[in-house]
Amino acid sequence: MSSLNCQRQSLTFRARSYMAFVLSPQPPIIEWLADLDATLERSKGFFAGHPVALDLSATRLSPAAIGQLIESLEARNIRVLGIEGIDPIDAGAKLPPLLRGGRGGQEVEVPEPAAASASAPVKKQDAASLLIDTPVRSGQSVVFVEGDVTVIGSVGSGAEIIAGGSIHIYGTLRGLAMAGASGNSRARIFCHRFEGELLAIGAHYRSADEIDASLRRGPAQAWLDGNTLKISAMN
Amino acid sequence: MSDEKSARVLVVTSGKGGVGKTTSTAALGAALADQGDKVVVIDFDVGLRNLDLVLGAERRVVFDLINVIHGVAKLPQALIRDKRLENLYLLPASQTRDKEALTEDGVAKVIAELRTKFDWIVCDSPAGIERGATLAMRHADAAIIVTNPEVSSVRDSDRIIGLLDSKTEKAERGERVDKHLLINRYHPWRAARGEMLSIDDVLEILSIPLLGIIPESEEVLRASNLGSPVTINAASSAPARAYFDATRRLKGEEIPMQIPSESRGLLNKLFGRKAA
Numbered sequence: 420m421s422s423l424n425c426q427r428q429s430l431t432f433r434a435r436s437y438m439a440f441v442l443s444p445q446p447p448i449i450e451w452l453a454d455l456d457a458t459l460e461r462s463k464g465f466f467a468g469h470p471v472a473l474d475l476s477a478t479r480l481s482p483a484a485i486g487q488l489i490e491s492l493e494a495r496n497i498r499v500l501g502i503e504g505i506d507p508i509d510a511g512a513k514l515p516p517l518l519r520g521g522r523g524g525q526e527v528e529v530p531e532p533a534a535a536s537a538s539a540p541v542k543k544q545d546a547a548s549l550l551i552d553t554p555v556r557s558g559q560s561v562v563f564v565e566g567d568v569t570v571i572g573s574v575g576s577g578a579e580i581i582a583g584g585s586i587h588i589y590g591t592l593r594g595l596a597m598a599g600a601s602g603n604s605r606a607r608i609f610c611h612r613f614e615g616e617l618l619a620i621g622a623h624y625r626s627a628d629e630i631d632a633s634l635r636r637g638p639a640q641a642w643l644d645g646n647t648l649k650i651s652a653m654n
Numbered sequence: 655m656s657d658e659k660s661a662r663v664l665v666v667t668s669g670k671g672g673v674g675k676t677t678s679t680a681a682l683g684a685a686l687a688d689q690g691d692k693v694v695v696i697d698f699d700v701g702l703r704n705l706d707l708v709l710g711a712e713r714r715v716v717f718d719l720i721n722v723i724h725g726v727a728k729l730p731q732a733l734i735r736d737k738r739l740e741n742l743y744l745l746p747a748s749q750t751r752d753k754e755a756l757t758e759d760g761v762a763k764v765i766a767e768l769r770t771k772f773d774w775i776v777c778d779s780p781a782g783i784e785r786g787a788t789l790a791m792r793h794a795d796a797a798i799i800v801t802n803p804e805v806s807s808v809r810d811s812d813r814i815i816g817l818l819d820s821k822t823e824k825a826e827r828g829e830r831v832d833k834h835l836l837i838n839r840y841h842p843w844r845a846a847r848g849e850m851l852s853i854d855d856v857l858e859i860l861s862i863p864l865l866g867i868i869p870e871s872e873e874v875l876r877a878s879n880l881g882s883p884v885t886i887n888a889a890s891s892a893p894a895r896a897y898f899d900a901t902r903r904l905k906g907e908e909i910p911m912q913i914p915s916e917s918r919g920l921l922n923k924l925f926g927r928k929a930a
Contacts, residue, residue: 556816
């Protein structure tokens with residue numbers, strides 16, 4: 420498993436711009452928060468998972484008050500990525516970084532509840548893994564691009580598991596396993612007993628014919644080393 | 655057909671053709687009837703029917719399953735009572751139609767009506783995974799998966815087990831169809847030479863409980879050609895005994911599993927062994 424000694428490349432930095440929601444609190448802050456709550460009530464989770472910047476140019480808050488405001492927002496599931504419109508002296512180490520040079524975007528309307536459920540369903544964030552506790556039979560196809568797949572049991576000849584993340588099989592793999600299907604090159608395949616037909620990570624694959632016969636019938640794992648699919652026994 | 659019954663619906667299936675579904679349906683149906691239960695065997699192989707031949711009823715077919723589904727005949731008119739076992743009935747398939755003539759509602763109605771009149775409904779599935787096979791398994795409470803100890807048959811059985819877990823009424827209700835493995839055409843000498851998958855290999859791959867091991871035997875072929883299931887025609891032969899044991903296991907009895915061996919007589923007992 421000595422696959423991590425890849426060559427160091429010189430560090431490069433790039434600038435990149437992103438879209439973020441901008442919240443502009445108006446004094447008095449207490450009332451502004453109440454208005455915000457009313458909006459969120461109509462559209463729960465509208466900001467969840469989205470980057471949010473805080474424009475404080477309309478307020479005059481002390482660093483402690485800004486800290487408190489950010490905490491109140493976090494309690495509402497709004498995570499502040501950066502602040503703009505305050506004096507650089509006030510932007511202490513405890514606060515999110517100061518943003519400058521933001522370009523205006525169009526105004527975003529908070530959707531009404533009916534529209535919200537139709538256009539932007541708010542999903543509860545589950546752990547990105549799928550557990551299958553029955554054998555996967557020939558002809559069955561398990562596709563889970565959101566994350567890892569764990570199978571307690573065997574994967575039959577002619578069955579396939581396709582995962583965005585890694586694949587763990589606590590049984591015999593006789594079929595096909597494709598990990599990293601959504602581009603995750605660090606995804607791996609682990610199986611308790613390998614008798615598979617095809618292993619793939621991302622776009623790199625190997626058929627059973629091209630896999631060292633000594634690996635068959637034992638525990639094995641596959642991972643990507645650069646552009647090479649590597650397979651080794653696990654003991 | 656007086657007292658109200660509540661039948662258990664069995665499907666005999668395999669995916670692959672030629673592994674012995676029809677002969678096993680006939681042998682198991684006859685064995686169950688011989689033990690006093692009231693049994694109907696249904697041929698779902700519309701267009702390629704065989705169960706009537708294996709049961710020796712081919713010259714008595716007037717109406718068939720498709721006629722009943724299409725309302726041309728009533729169910730009692732299509733049922734053929736066996737001449738040797740009064741508890742055994744056959745519902746034949748049509749030879750002139752194809753599987754498209756089977757409708758989901760029609761099959762559901764026929765099964766529902768039979769359930770009240772029999773102890774066992776044994777559905778002989780056609781090979782494949784298409785309409786005929788899926789409708790044969792649709793209402794099953796339990797499945798008997800017939801497998802030969804060779805890789806292609808085992809993989810097809812694996813496929814069928816997956817379908818039993820997704821396409822049956824029970825599966826759609828979130829329940830499980832009981833699954834039983836019947837290993838057919840087992841050659842003791844080929845197994846000894848490693849020319850066939852071993853019983854352990856088959857069980858490891860399919861991981862469902864073993865119902866029985868039927869040895870390859872000329873008795874089975876002879877019985878089929880005579881139109882008489884081996885459990886009637888040669889009830890004391892090795893395959894017939896294996897089928898009888900299988901039906902008793904189906905009813906919940908614990909019977910040690912006999913791995914067929916070539917040596918006869920006393921040695922046979924020494925090789926008796928319980929499989930997983």
